[in-house]
Amino acid sequence: MSKLFLDQFADRLIAWHQRDGRHGLPWQGHRDPYAVWVSEIMLQQTQVATVLERYPRFMKRFPTVKKLAAVNIDEVLAEWAGLGYYSRARNLHACAKQVVEEFDGHFPKDPLLLERLKGIGRSTAGAIAAFAFEERAPILDANVKRILARLFAIDKALQEKAVTDELWALAKRLLPKSAKSMPTYTQALMDFGATWCTARKPVCISGQQRCPFEKNCQANLSDQVLLLPKKISKAKSPEFICNMALLRHGDFVLLQKRPPKAIWGGLWSLPESEWIARQPVNLKLPHSLSKTSSLNLLTTVLTGENVKALFKQCSPLLHKEEIRHVFTHRRLWMQIWESHSQERYCFVDPTLQWIDLRKLGQYGLPQPIKLLLQGLSLARDVGTKS
DSSP: OOHHHHHHHHHHHHHHHHHHSOOOOTTTTOOOHHHHHHHHHHHTTSOHHHHHHHHHHHHHHSOSHHHHHHSOHHHHHHHHTTSOOTHHHHHHHHHHHHHHHHHTTOOOSOHHHHTTSTTOOHHHHHHHHHHHHOOOOOOOOHHHHHHHHHHTTOOSOTTSHHHHHHHHHHHHHTSOSOGGGHHHHHHHHHHIIIIISOSSOOHHHHOSSOOTTTTTOHHHHTTOGGGOSOOOOOOOOOEEEEEEEEEEETTEEEEEEOOTTSTTTTOEEOOBOOOEEOOSSOOOOOSBOOHHHHHHHHHHHSTTSOHHHHHTTBOOOEEEEEEEEEOSSOEEEEEEEEEEBSSOOOOSSTTEEEEEGGGGGGSOOOHHHHHHHHTOOSSSSOOSOO
16 A cells, blocks of 8 residues: 555545534534543444434433442443443443542543553543544544455454554554544544445445545455455354243332343343253243242242242242343343232342332343333232232
């Protein structure tokens, strides 16, 4: 690639953004590092259409890093519900506390210091530094990797360290010389990968618009656009099955707080059994369980508790429904078994709590469980009122 192209890349990309980039998004134009940081974390692994709705709501509820640091983690997880990848919410809360405690509530401008904060990697640190402080810091998210792999015909696996180092060097080489251009340039780079140099339908293939780099892009010139970046074949996602107990008393439902490092870590969900591998052919489940089978199931989901005492207050378990949920690297079939309790049994385990269905918005819930509970009818078949 010629030195002239390398030197002109930033200006040409900025010119493209002025004509064809995205403008007016609620997180654009901010110089507040807190607002930039929240948007960058939320946009990771979440579609822009979803963030358009949820970002303003999150910022209204937690307008400053000090406000975010001061609340309970359950409030953060409740606001994050439905966005997925809940470790991001836990890291947001931990990072906010870190900024308050170590930097007096002010984000550092040095990308190296930003990288030391919880949940902030090198690329996110570069984005915050570029947008908020006009630092000449490169970014290298999935979109940028794809752009560079195509421009420079990098046909090796992007996961290799040597390739990653090469991409970082290129990202740094292409930065604009003027620090004042960094916010616009960084936004342009993100937009170009998200809207033009896309994974499946880049504009150079569709022919709908003319790419400003078509005469320089090595992948385009060698007819390899859809072959780069090099794709790694993925193994089939494993499939699991588990039982979940939907125990109700009036308008209350029994929920359990999940361990911080588990899937859906820190969220409130239905007590569940161990996940086991799902067989290709499943036996048809009965509509209801016998007393013995109900007791056995409750024992598997409420480990360590005196389940026999609770069971005396509960109706037999009925199979309510099966919920299928797809994670990034696995699939889960949840068998929901419902029962009503005459009383709100007091549990030894503090992670087990009876929660009012009318106050679900105060708790972080996995999306499929949230939808299930929201669908419960409180007007009929609700058992004994408290």
